Amino acid sequence: MARAYVMRSACCAAVLLIAIVGAALSVDAYNLFGTRLLSEKVFPHATRFRFGADRMAKAIEISRDHDTGKDIVFVGTSRVAFGFDLDAPPLAGLKTFNAALSGAQAVEIAKVATYAADHWPGLRRIVWGIDYDSFFGRDDFIADFPDSGFAGAPLWPAYLRSLFAYEQMTQNYKILRQAMTTGRVAPEMKNNGQFLYDPGVLAQAH
Numbered sequence: 001m002a003r004a005y006v007m008r009s010a011c012c013a014a015v016l017l018i019a020i021v022g023a024a025l026s027v028d029a030y031n032l033f034g035t036r037l038l039s040e041k042v043f044p045h046a047t048r049f050r051f052g053a054d055r056m057a058k059a060i061e062i063s064r065d066h067d068t069g070k071d072i073v074f075v076g077t078s079r080v081a082f083g084f085d086l087d088a089p090p091l092a093g094l095k096t097f098n099a100a101l102s103g104a105q106a107v108e109i110a111k112v113a114t115y116a117a118d119h120w121p122g123l124r125r126i127v128w129g130i131d132y133d134s135f136f137g138r139d140d141f142i143a144d145f146p147d148s149g150f151a152g153a154p155l156w157p158a159y160l161r162s163l164f165a166y167e168q169m170t171q172n173y174k175i176l177r178q179a180m181t182t183g184r185v186a187p188e189m190k191n192n193g194q195f196l197y198d199p200g201v202l203a204q205a206h
Contacts, residue, residue: 059149076129
């Protein structure tokens with residue numbers, strides 16, 4: 001009897017686990033896996049949602065783009081993440097990435113710049129958006145920075161977190177609800193790292 005109970009419980013847990021992973025991969029809210037099944041018209045593939053562990057996510061994006069690299073990387077705080085449109089005409093033809101982080105301090109930004117230079121040997125320019133406040137904040141790292149590749153941590157915990165975290169499940173629900181009720185999804189940032197001022201303006205995401 002006890003053995004049957006354990007087996008049933010294990011089967012139920014396995015089914016639930018498969019459902020969670022399947023939903024996460026098919027929606028791919030943070031664009032970490034490249035498995036999104038939602039239509040381009042519903043969820044533009046050049047966009048994603050902001051990950052609560054965005055420092056971990058941006059470290060992944062830089063590390064997995066090692067072969068192609070970038071010409072220019074922008075670093076700084078959220079002002080840089082919002083303020084530099086990497087699709088602007090003056091940057092046409094250049095491979096760019098916005099590695100700015102919300103609430104980043106100067107020591108964090110320096111590590112991000114170093115990380116990008118180490119992973120992209122052909123990098124031509126690093127544009128640092130100087131933020132006066134970033135030089136007078138905390139001395140220690142904040143948020144998920146210590147768990148990110150920028151701080152030398154392994155990358156696989158970020159993948160697991162994007163699959164199983166409560167945030168991921170609620171984000172999937174939000175996206176699917178938007179898709180079913182409005183026929184489109186309102187992303188929060190572009191794949192190039194730039195935050196979107198108005199997530200509802202999907203034309204800006206292309």
